[in-house]
Amino acid sequence: MKEQKNETRTAEMVTISRAEYDALMELKNQNEWLMEQLRLLKKKQFGSSSERTAEQLDGQLSLLFNEAEAYAAPPAPKKVTQVAAHTRKQSGSVKDVVPENIPVEVIEHRLSEEERKCPQCGETMQEIGKEVRETLVLVPAKAVLRQDVYYTYACKNCEKNEETDAEKEDVSTPIVKTPREPAVIPGSFASPEAIAHIMTQKFVMASPLYRQEQEWGRQGLKLSRQTMSNWVLRAAEDWLKPVYDVLHRRLVKREVLHADETTLQVLREPGKKAQTKSYMWLYRTSRDAEHPIVLYEYQPSRKSEHAAKFLEGFSGYLHADGYQGYHKLPEDIQVVGCWAHARRKFDEALNALPPDKREGTAALTGLDYCNQLFAWEERFKGLSPEERTKQRLKEEKPILDALLAWADSISGSVAPKSALGKALHYLREQWPYLLRYLEDGRLELSNNRAERSIKPFVIGRKNFLFANTPLGA
Numbered sequence: 001m002k003e004q005k006n007e008t009r010t011a012e013m014v015t016i017s018r019a020e021y022d023a024l025m026e027l028k029n030q031n032e033w034l035m036e037q038l039r040l041l042k043k044k045q046f047g048s049s050s051e052r053t054a055e056q057l058d059g060q061l062s063l064l065f066n067e068a069e070a071y072a073a074p075p076a077p078k079k080v081t082q083v084a085a086h087t088r089k090q091s092g093s094v095k096d097v098v099p100e101n102i103p104v105e106v107i108e109h110r111l112s113e114e115e116r117k118c119p120q121c122g123e124t125m126q127e128i129g130k131e132v133r134e135t136l137v138l139v140p141a142k143a144v145l146r147q148d149v150y151y152t153y154a155c156k157n158c159e160k161n162e163e164t165d166a167e168k169e170d171v172s173t174p175i176v177k178t179p180r181e182p183a184v185i186p187g188s189f190a191s192p193e194a195i196a197h198i199m200t201q202k203f204v205m206a207s208p209l210y211r212q213e214q215e216w217g218r219q220g221l222k223l224s225r226q227t228m229s230n231w232v233l234r235a236a237e238d239w240l241k242p243v244y245d246v247l248h249r250r251l252v253k254r255e256v257l258h259a260d261e262t263t264l265q266v267l268r269e270p271g272k273k274a275q276t277k278s279y280m281w282l283y284r285t286s287r288d289a290e291h292p293i294v295l296y297e298y299q300p301s302r303k304s305e306h307a308a309k310f311l312e313g314f315s316g317y318l319h320a321d322g323y324q325g326y327h328k329l330p331e332d333i334q335v336v337g338c339w340a341h342a343r344r345k346f347d348e349a350l351n352a353l354p355p356d357k358r359e360g361t362a363a364l365t366g367l368d369y370c371n372q373l374f375a376w377e378e379r380f381k382g383l384s385p386e387e388r389t390k391q392r393l394k395e396e397k398p399i400l401d402a403l404l405a406w407a408d409s410i411s412g413s414v415a416p417k418s419a420l421g422k423a424l425h426y427l428r429e430q431w432p433y434l435l436r437y438l439e440d441g442r443l444e445l446s447n448n449r450a451e452r453s454i455k456p457f458v459i460g461r462k463n464f465l466f467a468n469t470p471l472g473a
Contacts, residue, residue: 029415032415032418033415033417033418036352036353036418036419037352039351039352039353039354040348040351040352040419093134094134094135094136095134097136098136105137141197142219143216143219143221143223146191148180148181150177150178150179150180151177151178152175152176152177152178153175153176153177153178154173154174154175154176155173155174158172158173158174159173184235184239185231185234185235185238188231188234190231190235194231195231195232195235198212198228198231198232199232199235199236202232202464203460204456206456206459206460206462206463206464207463208463208464209225209228209229209232210225212225212228213225213228229472233471233472244295247293247295248295248310250293251283251284251285251293251295251314252311252312252313252314253313253314254285254286254288254289254314254316255288255315255316255317255442256285256286256288256316256317256319256440256442256443257283257284257285257286257311257314257316257317257318257319258283258284258285258286258318258319258320258447258449258450258453259281259282259283259284259307259318259319259320259326259447259450260281260282260320260321260447260450260451260453260454261279261280261281261282261302261323261454262279262280262282262454262457262458262461263277263278263279263280264277264278264279264280264298264461264466264467264473265277265278265465265466265467266278266300266466266467266468266469266470266472266473267466267467267468267469268468268469269300269469269470272300277302278298278299278300278301278470278473279298279299279300279301279302279306280296280297280298280299280454280457280473281296281297281298281299281306281307281310282294282295282296282297282450282453282454282457283295283297283310283311284449284450284453286319286442286443286444286449287442287444287449288385288442294453296457297310298470298473300470302323302325303325304325304326304328304329307325307326307329308328308329308330311329311333314333315332315333316332316333316334317333317334317335317336317436317440317442317443318333318334318335318336319335319336319338319443319444319446319447319449319450320335320336320337320338320447320450321338321341321447322337322338322341322426322429322430327433334436335433335436336433336436336437336443336444336447337430337431337432337433337434337435337436337437338434338446338447338448339370339373339374339434339437339445339446340445340446340447340448340451341426341430341446341447342370342423342426342427342430342434343367343370343371343374345419345422345423345426345427346363346366346367346370346420346423347367348419348422348423349363349366349367349418349419349420349422349423350363350364350367352418352419352420362410362414362420363419363420363423365406366403366406366407366420366423366424366427369399369402369403369406370403372399373396373399373400373445374445374446376391376392376395376396376399377396377445380392383441384441385440385441385442386441387441388441389438389439389440389441392437392438392441393438396438397438400435400438403427404431407424407427407428410424411424411428
């Protein structure tokens with residue numbers, strides 16, 4: 001039996017050339033890369049979008065930097081007082097839902113005089129009490145035709161005198177007209193309320209105009225999307241553009257800003273195919289601003305010249321992701337890197353691995369270094385900018401030094417095209433910008449503020465899909 005096994009093993013052993021071995025290893029690496037991409041795509045399509053570390057890995061993560069806390073004696077249990085068990089009744093009161101100043105409509109339900117006759121003696125019964133049931137009534141948007149009537153006045157006495165003194169040339173009847181309020185759009189039947197509702201539905205609730213057209217049609221109102229589109233464009237140009245320009249001038253006077261951009265498809269753009277990508281850029285103030293300003297700007301491309309033109313007159317720190325276009329801005333604009341993007345790369349590298357092989361991996365180690373930085377930032381949230389700078393240098397700078405040393409030590413043994421290799425490449429390439437947040441306590445660890453601000457547009461894009469023209473964009 002042993003001889004048969006040995007013969008089988010010997011038969012399985014083959015001799016191949018170095019070239020064949022290299023080709024086999026290349027095929028193996030390609031297979032591993034394809035499996036990584038498959039796991040990442042499955043995670044992106046079916047998994048959670050959160051980048052929080054899995055609970056089962058928290059034990060290993062905490063040991064890297066919190067070893068003393070991890071092995072310290074657990075705190076004494078708190079004294080717990082037992083009380084009699086009872087069932088809390090959920091009130092479900094409408095008062096918990098509505099605001100204090102909501103209008104109240106009272107509808108009284110009374111019996112008729114005939115119904116109030118006593119079944120025993122026939123006398124009319126008197127009211128002795130009442131029960132009140134409160135319900136919430138939602139009234140859908142409705143169309144109302146408003147007529148503004150402006151009256152004209154004339155002096156009847158002067159009119160009589162004019163008829164009497166017809167021969168006098170200087171006698172005339174005074175006529176006074178009620179001043180007319182200017183129309184929101186001259187020559188249009190639009191009202192400010194109608195335009196505000198349409199724009200809120202489109203830009204806040206992400207309801208395209210064709211859906212609003214259908215909704216109004218169900219109420220018998222033949223309000224076309226072309227009419228609504230004209231109202232939106234005209235109102236934006238006449239009423240919102242001046243406000244936008246003022247906010248823009250205030251924005252570039254700040255010393256710390258955030259920027260981000262996302263794709264947008266525009267169907268009818270001169271010189272471009274409908275399938276090509278255009279971009280919606282976003283610029284906003286940082287946490288040091290008393291009044292936040294968030295501005296969007298549409299551009300047909302992702303060239304850095306668009307950002308340079310918009311930020312003309314700005315000098316200071318600009319939070320951004322790893323896009324190289326921001327690094328081509330003038331020298332008086334210093335780019336601050338985003339640690340959320342760096343952490344995301346390690347999170348992707350971790351999710352590219354099979355679940356049972358993630359513990360103890362380099363991807364998990366890199367992710368933990370990033371998590372430590374975010375944990376310290378959470379503790380520093382209430383500090384002044386000056387104190388935050390001191391604490392960052394004391395607590396976070398050693399973590400950054402350890403992270404860079406660790407990355408250098410393993411970079412030579414990681415395939416560049418693998419998910420972990422891409423994470424390490426991003427870390428090394430962006431390192432000068434990732435360190436810049438240490439220079440000023442007003443700066444933030446990530447560019448999440450800009451990403452949160454552009455997210456409503458991204459959500460809305462899933463509904464409206466594209467813009468028809470550059471003007472609409």
